[in-house]
Amino acid sequence: MAGKKPWHTIATTRLWRSRWYNLRQDNVRIHTGAEVTYTFQEHPGAVFIVPVTVERRIALLRQYRYPVDEWLWEIPAGAVDGAESLEAAARRELAEEIGGTAKEMRYVDHFFAASSVSNLRIHVFLATGVQLRPDGSHREATELIETSEFGILETLTMARAGQIKDGQSALALLLCEPLLRDAL
């Protein structure tokens, strides 16, 4: 039963568009033969970068997130710009968010953020040999961000203990765990 493409798209409309994602509504022929309406967020994909500095520490952001009204620990991340490669997006976000440049940028894995309501694919990168230039980031004026560095094992413990409340950042860190332990 678990074959591909059991549902077929009949028609697509966009209910709402933004710089970050569209709200897309499809008419779909499902496996029973019935036609249903399915609405989901159409997203270009995002990169999440685990940044290991030349001192073998992990740089985390603490960011105010208005929708949840909390300050959260996160890793550098952002949406892919349609024209760029995933690695270029990861290097761009690393520079923009923490003013970092990486010696090596390694693709680790991907996961889906919320597959029932979004096609958002999260691409996880491990950046090593990261050099941070103080005030080298290019943040938007509306962003409230602080940067801190932690030991590799300390960061993994934070992720496993639920102290990194941004779920995508926490999972990205845990997916890098074997590579991070090799880097110790």
Added chain:
Amino acid sequence: MAGKKPWHTIATTRLWRSRWYNLRQDNVRIHTGAEVTYTFQEHPGAVFIVPVTVERRIALLRQYRYPVDEWLWEIPAGAVDGAESLEAAARRELAEEIGGTAKEMRYVDHFFAASSVSNLRIHVFLATGVQLRPDGSHREATELIETSEFGILETLTMARAGQIKDGQSALALLLCEPLLRDAL
């Protein structure tokens, strides 16, 4: 700097409403004094349940997800109905999705699904002593779901190795790891 409530809500409108979430647009006074527009998904919250059976195995769902056009391994999950407690929601979803009843339903932790664009809070529960009744689930006709059971360590390995592509399910499993190892 990392105090609470640096931004203040001036006005709220809903651009779109659905059974699952609303698209909410706020006028916000930010820390610089400027007024900005911020759009995010307003969600009642969701429960994700790690189900450990009486045979000490973990029951996973394999579900077709139209937005990503893939079959994904997931744990039972669903939105909280406004009127019910979180534990009641977790017990309801366990019954609806895999026909399961739990001896104990333990609240483990929470995380945010995508805090820049949604207020969705994921509540993680560990269900133990789960009994599955074949054909006891109440699925909607539009859902394509299969259920399988795996060993506890095998499931944790799948999550860590990136084989559970539904990110929220993978993180929920990993947040339960210490309790799961105690249950071995």
